[in-house]
Amino acid sequence: MKTVEKKVVTLNVNGKTYDFLVGDGIHEVSEGETLAVTLRDRLHLTGLKIGCDQGACGSCTVIMDGLAIASCMTLTLDCAGKSITTIEGLADSETGELSGLQQSFVDNCGFQCGF
């Protein structure tokens, strides 16, 4: 019996490394899966929202290697080896204290907008 080796995509999200198998299984990242879906549905990082799902509204914005991107327009497979920060990742990792940006979202009811 021949063993088929699965491809793996590795992401660093909010300082933690995650490996995802690539494929069509329920626990695998498909080739067409967007980063927004991976972050929300697989990692339960629901701070980003899927609003327009067309790259226009900014509610799915995350930071990838220092640049703001629309995660709804970005394939997870294209993020291999990248460093991604979501809104959750801005909090102080030791105390959990909100960052200035997070506090501004709270103060200004900005939860629907990711940017």
Ligand code: FES
């Ligand atoms: S959901 Fe609107 S830009 Fe991504």
